[in-house]
Structures are given as structure tokens and as C-alpha cells.
Amino acid sequence: MQPIVMAILLLLGWGVFAVSAYKRWNLMMVGASEKRGRFGDAGARIAATLRYAFWQERMPRYPWAGWAHRVIFFGFLVLLLRSLILWGRGFDADFNMWIFGIDQPLGKIYSFLKDFFAVLVILGTLVFFYYRLVKRLSRMTLSGEATLILVIIFVMMWSDVFYDGAEIVERARHADPALIASGETEERPASVVAFAWYEPAGSVAAMMLAGAGEGALITVKHLGFWTHAALVLIFLNILPYSKHFHVITAIPNVYTQDLSPPGRLPNLEDIDGMLERGETLGVKRINQFSWKAILDWYTCTECGRCSDQCPATTTGKKLSPKHFTLDLRDFLYENETELKAAKSRMNGSGQAGEGEEGAVEEEGEAPECYKDLVDGVIDPEVLWACTTCRACEVECPVFISYVDKIVDMRRYLVQERGEFPNELQGAFRGLESVGNPFGFPAEERAAWAEGLDVPRMSENPDADVLYWVGCMPSFEDRARKVAVAFAKLMKQAGVNFAILGEEETCTGDAARRAGNEYLFQMFAAQNVEVLNGYGIDKKTIVCTCPHCFNTLANEYPDFGGNYKVVHHTDFLADLVRQGKIKLSKRVDKKIAFHDSCYLGRYNEIYNGPRSALKSIPGLRIAEPVETRDRGMCCGAGGAQMFKEEEEGGARVNHMRVDQLMATGAEAVANACPFCTRMITDGLADKEKENVETLDVAELLLMATEEGDGAE
Ligand code: SF4
Ligand code: SF4
Known part of the structure; x- marks a missing residue:
């Protein structure tokens, strides 16, 4: 097709994404390290990841949204291969990854699955359009960014279907006379396209395009092709800056969940070196939370299921677990540069935690990122309204934890500030x-x-x-x-x-x-x-x-x-x-x-x-x-x-x-x-x-x- 254009597109798309991912990785690393194992017992972790991240077992607790999300996710897995094929076709028009050509058995099966899921993904996005634009579900964050992502997915699916449709018509019009003569393929009038089981959606699109002139057909084909190929890369680059970052982080977040019994609260010693460094008992600053807490915040899909089930939220208290996560995440993002600078100072001087903070304060330049989270970012009433019931954690589809974080902040309030309800x-x-x-x-x-x-x-x-x-x-x-x-x-x-x-x-x-x-x-x-x-x-x-x-x-x-x-x-x-x-x-x-x-x-x-x-x-x-x-x-x-x-x-x-x-x-x-x-x-x-x-x-x-x- 257009090798140079495709090469530039891929280099740009993946290059910018790599820079964003590297930034997010470094920001995650400003969090404290943990003694608690997050990688041991690989068998149980893989099983949990398959069950909750891939099969998305918790999603259908809200049936319509859950199933819609499931099919979109499965569709993405299937269509990932399609994106690779299309990127390859930018260099070689017949590229099919060697085994997925439409004349091969595997190619036919894949083509059917791709069309099947493309239609399901379109239906899935319609469910979310309904929830966001018509029903305006209050538990969800009704942001323009989320709607834009839906539009991208929706357009990507249609562009793929019509790209296929144009290709099918083209194939029919230019069927090889030798094959027709040998009976391996039918001769068709230019305006009639037969329905093929292995290209159901593409066949329907082809029927709609069958009467189009050659020029129009080429335009549809190119438009479909470049729209799909480019939108995937645009989508990829929006992810690290949006709630859709969970597309990337949900799998590692589920994999690194705490496998100890849910009823066991972490000990202070679970944060590596917290006591040895003479840090506050409990969490005062954002970088006293561990890297896993930051991964949790990256992963929040803003679905609001946690708050929907939270007894504090539903009875009108200030606590909303979703907003607790979002407030901490926003504060982290706002202080990204300072937090990274603090991290490199700590690495350079060997001073950490309170020591590092004190040293910086002496120079009269205590950065905003060291702000006391309680009162500074989270209202103490939010912390004290939690009944530790775990309804939020059981509901969260991506295994974000709350009770440990809330108790860690209460520990700081009680043990360091001596503040608690009378x-x-x-x-x-x-x-x-x-x-x-x-x-x-x-x-x-x-x-x-x-x-x-x-x-x-x-x-x-x-x-x-x-x-x-x-x-x-x-x-x-x-x-x-x-x-x-x-x-x-x-x-x-x-x-x-x-x-x-x-x-x-x-x-x-x-x-x-x-x-x-x-x-x-x-x-x-x-x-x-x-x-x-x-x-x-x-x-x-x-x-x-x-x-x-x-x-x-x-x-x-x-x-x-x-x-x-x-x-x-x-x-x-x-x-x-x-x-x-x-x-x-x-x-x-x-x-x-x-x-x-x-x-x-x-x-x-x-x-x-x-x-x-x-x-x-x-x-x-x-x-x-x-x-x-x-x-x-x-x-x-x-x-x-x-x-x-x-x-x-x-x-x-x-x-x-x-x-x-x-x-x-x-x-x-x-x-x-x-x-x-x-x-x-x-x-x-x-x-x-x-x-x-x-x-x-x-x-x-x-x-x-x-x-x-x-x-
Ligand atoms: S554990 Fe706390 S935040 Fe979570 S649902 Fe219960 S009261 Fe709400
Ligand atoms: S914490 Fe979990 S349940 Fe709550 S909004 Fe985020 S993803 Fe949804």
C-alpha cells in the first residue's frame, strides 16, 4: 500500500506511546517498595488473572454493562491480530501473517471470528453510549474522554467492516479467469456479491457496496484501511492519560493482587524499610504508599461500582471510594515532576522518607508533593466514615483495594497526629x-x-x-x-x-x-x-x-x-x-x-x-x-x-x-x-x-x- 506512510505512522505511534509508558513506569516507581510478595505463587496468580482479568468474572455483576464490556474486551483480543495484519498490509498488500489468508482454513475461521466480534463490539459500544449519553448513569464518570474512546472503538469497527466489504467486491470483480475456468471460484456479475459464512459482516457491507463505481470502491477501501490502522495507534496513545489506562494495567494489577487472606491487614513492616527509615507510622505522604497502590490508581476504570455498593456513599457520607482513588491519583499526576525529583534525590543521597523531606525543608523548598494527604487531599471525615465492610473491594472488577489504604491513613492520624473521633x-x-x-x-x-x-x-x-x-x-x-x-x-x-x-x-x-x-x-x-x-x-x-x-x-x-x-x-x-x-x-x-x-x-x-x-x-x-x-x-x-x-x-x-x-x-x-x-x-x-x-x-x-x- 504505502510503506513509507505506514512506517512513519508506526514509528510515531509506538514511539510516543513508549515515552508515555516510560513516564508512567517511573512515576509508579516513586511509590515505596513492599516486603509483601506480589509475584510469588505464580500458579494462583495466573489462575486469578485468567479468571478475573481475561474472563472478567466480576463484570456481569452489573449484567448489561458487564456483558457489553466482556464482548468489547474479547473483541479487542481477536482484533489485535487484525491490526497487526493491517499494519503489515501497509508494506505488502497481500500480507496475511502467512496463515490467515482468506483462502486458508485458519484464515476463514479467523475471518469469521473477527466479523462476529466486530459486530458484538459495535453492540457493546451502543450499550455504553446508552448508559453515558442517554441514561447518564451517575456511578460512571461522564467525561468527554470516555465518550471519545467509545467513538474511536465504534468507528474502528465500522471502518474494518467496510474495508473488508470493499475488498470483497474488488475480489469478486477481479476474480482470476483461470480459477473461474477450473471451477474453483464462481464468475459473478460485477454488481452481485455472494454471502460468505466466513465473512458475514464483510459480505453484508460488500452487498451494500456492490453497485459502487471503481473510484468510490477504492476510496472506501483506503479510508477503511487507514482509519483502522491509525485509530488503533491514536487509541494506544490516549490510554496512559485516561481512565482507559486500565486496558494496559488491569492484567498486571490483577496478577499482583494481595493473595493473603482479605481479613489480614498489612503490617507496618510490609512497606519495605518504613520502620528502619524512621518514617511516619502509617501513611502521611503520597510516596509512602507503595508502587502497588499507584498501580491500583492507574487501573481504576471509574466505573463507580465501588461507590455504588459502599454503605457510606449510599447513605450520603463524604466517603466515596471511587473519589478517594481519583483524588489520590489526581494529586499524584499533579506532582509527577516533583515526586520524580524527590525519588532521584533519595537515590542520590541515600536519605529517604522523613530524612529526605527534612533535608529539603531545611533548604526552604519543601515541595508540594510532601503535602500531608490527610486534610491536604483527603478529608479526615472520609477516612472515618469507612466501616471496612469490603463491599467496594468485592465489587471492583480490577481488584483495587481500599481498606488497607484507609487504615494506613488512619494509622498516621492516630499514631502520629493523635487525632481521632472523640x-x-x-x-x-x-x-x-x-x-x-x-x-x-x-x-x-x-x-x-x-x-x-x-x-x-x-x-x-x-x-x-x-x-x-x-x-x-x-x-x-x-x-x-x-x-x-x-x-x-x-x-x-x-x-x-x-x-x-x-x-x-x-x-x-x-x-x-x-x-x-x-x-x-x-x-x-x-x-x-x-x-x-x-x-x-x-x-x-x-x-x-x-x-x-x-x-x-x-x-x-x-x-x-x-x-x-x-x-x-x-x-x-x-x-x-x-x-x-x-x-x-x-x-x-x-x-x-x-x-x-x-x-x-x-x-x-x-x-x-x-x-x-x-x-x-x-x-x-x-x-x-x-x-x-x-x-x-x-x-x-x-x-x-x-x-x-x-x-x-x-x-x-x-x-x-x-x-x-x-x-x-x-x-x-x-x-x-x-x-x-x-x-x-x-x-x-x-x-x-x-x-x-x-x-x-x-x-x-x-x-x-x-x-x-x-x-
Ligand atoms: S470498605 Fe469502606 S470504602 Fe469500602 S465499601 Fe465499605 S465503607 Fe465503603
Ligand atoms: S475502584 Fe474499581 S469499582 Fe471503583 S471505580 Fe475504580 S475500577 Fe470501578
Whole structure:
């Protein structure tokens, strides 16, 4: 075709892209390095990448947009080869990568797939045009740039189809007479083009072009060819400067995701050298976030699914996870030059972090990039509104994490600036002085068990099971009833169990999520010592609180505590299955089951509680629309239980109660003492005191001989 033009186009397109990609790479490298492995366990990473980046398993959670995105992505994969072929044809008009010629079997198959996906991509873009221009979905960023990308894709597909159409007509008109004579191809009148299965879209375009004159045909062919060949390169060069950068970064972002359990928060030591360098505890500056956080920001597609599911956003708080990401990303881009300069100063002087910042400040030229992120870029209210429910992370199609970043910034606020909501002061004081956030005397920890003949571990060291009670069931009146019900069921089943009693303290879950890492680590060390002292690593721990469950199972291994931890709903379901708990009475109720975030989204325990509930005669389970991994948070996680909710349009527990009541249920079943408290309060606020909130253990006990049933 035009070798010189094509060569210039390719050199320019790829050259400019290489410069942009190099800039973005260098900017990513201003982030801190991590000790946490991001490349180990290649098998699991490849499997996750195939599942989530290529198959895009999370996309169809929003069915229309999800499937539209899927087909556009698959179309891109198929049409990537087509672009290579077209670039080759710029140098040799018959270039088909040697095996993809239309007269070859592979060429026919590829040609069919290409046309098939070109049509699907056109349909996919129409869905997004509808969402962006007609429906104007508020969760999406309705920018001109995103619309321009859609236009590019749309035009690229049509140009390809019409380029093919013109070529088919040309082929028909200039069929080789020798082939016609041999019967290998048909002679056709110039104006008639037959439909070929392997060129479905091209054939239709050819039929439309069949009557065109030679000049018009050549124009369409050249226009189609150059439009496709050039638009791919224009598209490529827009990517690094737009939300569509995810086209390139999504695959590495999914590949380098944190493979440790979602319930394990990173330790301060996970950022390489943070403590040794005497950096702030927690994240103050943008370049204290790691390179992986920057890759997360590059990858955000601005789809808004995270905020759409976030209980803080949906109840009108200042926190929107999508905007949290975008604000940090914008700040990073705005300070690109300074951050890169700071990085080279650090490399040159060996001084890093605070030391580097101090040295620059002494020279009176502290750059903007060292600005304190809290207040400077992110409002503290944004940070404190997070319930750490993980709804955003489970929804994000490209595995962007939030809880770790928010907690890292809370750590800085609490540990360096000593700033946190007033009400947390009381919880921290209680934790420090008596080992529970309520401030009750430690010696009252086992008061709930009085008269139940529940032994301490010190009295029954041979117990098979340790019941880890937790602060809520130990001290809070409503949750104490759950502890009692659970202990009674364990006794009925003949389980040899014990509690730690006064030797138990808070696991530190709330302190850690509130940013008080020091306090958390103190509890972790103390509890692990006690547990290991009793040889609990060879026994089973059962928890009635999903927060304790999560911390013991997922976070204590970092502190030398490796235990088999089971949630009481799973444990009870198993006892029922084994026939050790006999359910003889009917509980004729329609209940709505509320999933706890720390049980479900964090630990994927959805079936245990349901299985236990299903075994109760007469009980009917109503699932709210927002259920399982889409179940809305009750509003208590992430230390929210011990502070006032941030100002907003609604309270989280009120919205959740509305969702649960929409099922028409007469009662709510829970598997978490925090949820029970929040839902009970929400029902009371909504003047629905007649609706009971019951733990799974309480419902099971009602159905046993010892219980009252409910007819
Ligand atoms: S963890 Fe929950 S509350 Fe926090 S940003 Fe994500 S969705 Fe919102
Ligand atoms: S963080 Fe994920 S879910 Fe949220 S807008 Fe970005 S890509 Fe979408």
C-alpha cells in the first residue's frame, strides 16, 4: 500500500506511546517498595488473572454493562491480530501473517471470528453510549474522554467492516479467469456479491457496496484501511492519560493482587524499610504508599461500582471510594515532576522518607508533593466514615483495594497526629486499661457464664474446644444472651469445651481498624502467648463474633499464633448434621438473614449460618435483595461501633433495616453480635420493636427441648 506512510505512522505511534509508558513506569516507581510478595505463587496468580482479568468474572455483576464490556474486551483480543495484519498490509498488500489468508482454513475461521466480534463490539459500544449519553448513569464518570474512546472503538469497527466489504467486491470483480475456468471460484456479475459464512459482516457491507463505481470502491477501501490502522495507534496513545489506562494495567494489577487472606491487614513492616527509615507510622505522604497502590490508581476504570455498593456513599457520607482513588491519583499526576525529583534525590543521597523531606525543608523548598494527604487531599471525615465492610473491594472488577489504604491513613492520624473521633478516646482507654473497649472490669469477663458450669481453660486444660467469647458477648447485655445460648447448645451436644475467662482480652480488631496499630500488636502478643501456653494450636477455637474469628484466623499468624478457628454457625451446623443437637420444636417464623461483612465478604462463610437455620423445623428464610456478598453492612465494622456515625443523609443501620424489612420477615437472624446490636437499634429507631433480632444460636436453642419453640 504505502510503506513509507505506514512506517512513519508506526514509528510515531509506538514511539510516543513508549515515552508515555516510560513516564508512567517511573512515576509508579516513586511509590515505596513492599516486603509483601506480589509475584510469588505464580500458579494462583495466573489462575486469578485468567479468571478475573481475561474472563472478567466480576463484570456481569452489573449484567448489561458487564456483558457489553466482556464482548468489547474479547473483541479487542481477536482484533489485535487484525491490526497487526493491517499494519503489515501497509508494506505488502497481500500480507496475511502467512496463515490467515482468506483462502486458508485458519484464515476463514479467523475471518469469521473477527466479523462476529466486530459486530458484538459495535453492540457493546451502543450499550455504553446508552448508559453515558442517554441514561447518564451517575456511578460512571461522564467525561468527554470516555465518550471519545467509545467513538474511536465504534468507528474502528465500522471502518474494518467496510474495508473488508470493499475488498470483497474488488475480489469478486477481479476474480482470476483461470480459477473461474477450473471451477474453483464462481464468475459473478460485477454488481452481485455472494454471502460468505466466513465473512458475514464483510459480505453484508460488500452487498451494500456492490453497485459502487471503481473510484468510490477504492476510496472506501483506503479510508477503511487507514482509519483502522491509525485509530488503533491514536487509541494506544490516549490510554496512559485516561481512565482507559486500565486496558494496559488491569492484567498486571490483577496478577499482583494481595493473595493473603482479605481479613489480614498489612503490617507496618510490609512497606519495605518504613520502620528502619524512621518514617511516619502509617501513611502521611503520597510516596509512602507503595508502587502497588499507584498501580491500583492507574487501573481504576471509574466505573463507580465501588461507590455504588459502599454503605457510606449510599447513605450520603463524604466517603466515596471511587473519589478517594481519583483524588489520590489526581494529586499524584499533579506532582509527577516533583515526586520524580524527590525519588532521584533519595537515590542520590541515600536519605529517604522523613530524612529526605527534612533535608529539603531545611533548604526552604519543601515541595508540594510532601503535602500531608490527610486534610491536604483527603478529608479526615472520609477516612472515618469507612466501616471496612469490603463491599467496594468485592465489587471492583480490577481488584483495587481500599481498606488497607484507609487504615494506613488512619494509622498516621492516630499514631502520629493523635487525632481521632472523640468517642474513640473512651474505647482506646478501656482497651489499654482493662482489655475491653467498654471499660468494664476485666474480672467481669466471664460473668455471663455464672451458673452455667462452663470451665476455664485453666480448670479443663484437656478441653478439645476453646470458646473465644470476645468483648461484646462478654460484657454487652444483648450479646451475653447469645453466649449463653451457644454454651447451652455446646453442652447439649456434649462438646468438651472451655473458655479463657479473665485470661481473655480483646483481640484488638477494632483498635487495629481504627488505626491504633500499637494497641492491636500489644493484644496480639499477649493473646498469642496465652493461647500457645494452653497448646491451642492443637485444638479448635470457636468464636461467636466474626471480628474475633477474622483476627484470630487471619491476623494472628503474623504474630506466631496459628490456630484452627471456626465460626459458631459452622460449628453448630456441623453438630446438627452429626445429630448431636436435636431439633424437636417448631419455630414458625419468617426470618430475614443478615450477612455479617467479616463472616461473608472477608471469610466467605455464607452457607454455615443458612444451613443451621434451614435445619430448624418451621423456620422460613427470606433473603433480602442485598444478600451474601452484596449484603449491606450494618454500620458497626472498622471501629464504627465505638464512635458516632459521620454526618450524612441516613444512618447505615436504618438503610439496612429497610432492606431486611422489605422481605416481609417477622424477625431478623444474625451471626454477629455487632450486627445484632446495630439491627436491634435500627429496628427500634424505625419503631419496629415487635420485630425480633436473633442470633443463629438463639434460634437453634429455641428449637431444642431446652427451648420454647415459637408456634
Ligand atoms: S470498605 Fe465499605 S465503607 Fe469502606 S470504602 Fe469500602 S465499601 Fe465503603
Ligand atoms: S475502584 Fe474499581 S469499582 Fe471503583 S471505580 Fe475504580 S475500577 Fe470501578
